[in-house]
Amino acid sequence: MSSLRETNLVYKGGNHPLHGTWLSVDLVALTQDVDVVRIALITRAGEPHRGATTLPGGLLAAWNQETVEQAARRIAREKVGAEIVGGVAILDVVSDPGRDERGHTVSIVVGVRIPAGTPGALRIDDVPDDMPFGHSPMVRAALAKIRTGLFTDPTLTYALLGESTTMAEAMALARACDPDASESTIGSRLRRCGMYHPDHSRRRETGAGRPALVFTRTLKAS
Structure with missing residues (x-):
């Protein structure tokens, strides 16, 4: 099976619900700049939404016994080109079945810090309001969680x-x-x-x- 949709179509009802949902780890990666903290966003290289701006994220490699923290560090390295500085804070779990047209993907939203001056990081005010996969409201909710926590x-x-x-x-x-x-x-x-x-x-x-x-x-x- 090569896609989330194929996987979700194969496993129905009580057959094997574990394989009917995918877990992704999506990063709200904030720079350590002391003038203006910025957020790392990426341009999608693949379909769907090729060329769209999104949060850096990816599937949790559960088949490799990967933890959420390990996934976050891997994704930052592979997609942002930066190492996480400090820890990984779980900020939200988003389980909207309609947010990804490929199938039900539960997103574990984490907050991390990356080095000051990381190339490509944007001012938070410049985060698009219409990012796919529900990423725009996910950013707003994550910042609110940090604000209160x-x-x-x-x-x-x-x-x-x-x-x-x-x-x-x-x-x-x-x-x-x-x-x-x-x-x-x-x-x-x-x-x-x-x-x-x-x-x-x-x-x-x-x-x-x-x-x-x-x-x-x-x-x-x-």
């Missing part, structure tokens, strides 16, 4: 900000998801979240002005 969900926060961060780095990510957030609000959330503490013995070069104070993961945070 940053500084409240340790797993998401450490995956996207890392074991250590600076105020500028945290602010860039927060504003990518909520452009109206004020500097004072973001700073207060970082300082009060309990996940990081200021490490006055450490500074990080920023390339502009004096080195920035580093906030380090609080060990007791879970």
Whole structure:
């Protein structure tokens, strides 16, 4: 069987439902730029929707015992040309049977960070509103999940900000998801979240002005 549709047509009812649905991993890959965080999108090379702009994604290689995290790192490497920096945060599971005309594909939407300056990454404001496979609303939902989970969900926060961060780095990510957030609000959330503490013995070069104070993961945070 060479397509999702062929697979779904072969397995019906209670015959073998495991093979009636495919799992994809779709990346909301945000750059580590501290001026304006950008998002990696790709131009599809194959059908359907050849030439369309979409999120980088692909099928989970379950036949190779691949995990979601391994798939995300592979997809970033193969389709974005970048290595993931940090962890992989699961942001959403989209199970709309009609989003892919080839068959029912359940999408595991993950948030990851990629290096600053990754070629081809776009400003979030430039994300098309009509990407196929439901990718446009998936981006909006993912950014909303990051907006609410940053500084409240340790797993998401450490995956996207890392074991250590600076105020500028945290602010860039927060504003990518909520452009109206004020500097004072973001700073207060970082300082009060309990996940990081200021490490006055450490500074990080920023390339502009004096080195920035580093906030380090609080060990007791879970």
